[in-house]
Amino acid sequence: MKTGIIKNVEVKVLELPLKKQWKISLYEQTTRAHAVVRIQTDEGVTGYGEAAPSPAFMGETGYTMETVIKRYLADAVAGESVFHTDRLHEKMNAAIYGNYAAKAALDMAFYDAMGKLTGVPACRLMGGKYRDRVALSWVVGMQDLDASIEEAKEKLKLGYRVLKIKVGRTPETDTALVKRIRAEVGDDVPLRLDANQGYDAVTALQVFGRLEEFGLESIEQPVRRWDIRGMKMLRERLKTPVMADESVSDFHAVGQMIRESACDYVNIKVGKVGGLTMAKKIAAALEAEGLLATAGSNLEVGIGSAASIHFSAATPNVSLPGDLLLGGPLHQHDIIVEDFEVNDGFVTVPDTPGLGIEVDESIFK
């Protein structure tokens, strides 16, 4: 039996340039810091993980991940088996509180290594392939109106299943944007609006109360992450489902949202909540309440995206189209050798052992 004892942990920060400026209500940037983790087991098997958190969203960046992993987490996991995921998280949490992107990158590497040690794709370690392919949403970042329309139409032509639009700037700009996009794409395209905490609860009620007439699939994180009462009020007063993203920053935060009945949906980001182990627990908590989820993105590229694809494939209630392939197309280059297979707005779940990707090893040089 393979032991999977963690012998070595490396981390590399890559400041990857974006094709064009990425702007949401919280921040704007033209490059993004990704931290890539490479672990090695005593059998010589390699596991990879990656996260690309934004400072304003999570309080972490690729650079804090590097420090946290090197100074605290590498020692915490060394000598432990990659198969002991709950104990690994206990050890990581004892070494340092929070820092879930850093823990997520390591957790992905555990699953990649476990899959390679046992010869199965990562999704089979999480319940197996509930679905063979996963539906994709495309996220239209903030830019001028004409550029937004052009991007929306181009992505719909590629088959994306949901158009997610970044809002939360001002009521006037949001109204003009949503009205125009709805007119241009027709009535059948599901529109998800993500305000990234852009509004106070009273303004959010006014804005989204008006925007509902354009037909919305959901409204994501309309108010500040800590405003649970605001989320609940909007859920009660709006017809459109309300989705929590920043408000569910970790496993225990989902408990509070459920207890307060403060959201209909949750955007579970593997890189936000501490990795696949924790994402599965959050999904299970929601499943117990009959709630649905989506898998979002922090603009991670190939490795992080692969983890999210395996999670979505293996988790029945992660059934809403997800932002799974966002970081790859938005950046000038990726860190995996072969791109994912995408057909008609669905990504095929990789079938080879572990995360099922080949990492461009030159990034470690």
Ligand SMILES: [Mg+2]
């Ligand atoms: Mg979001």
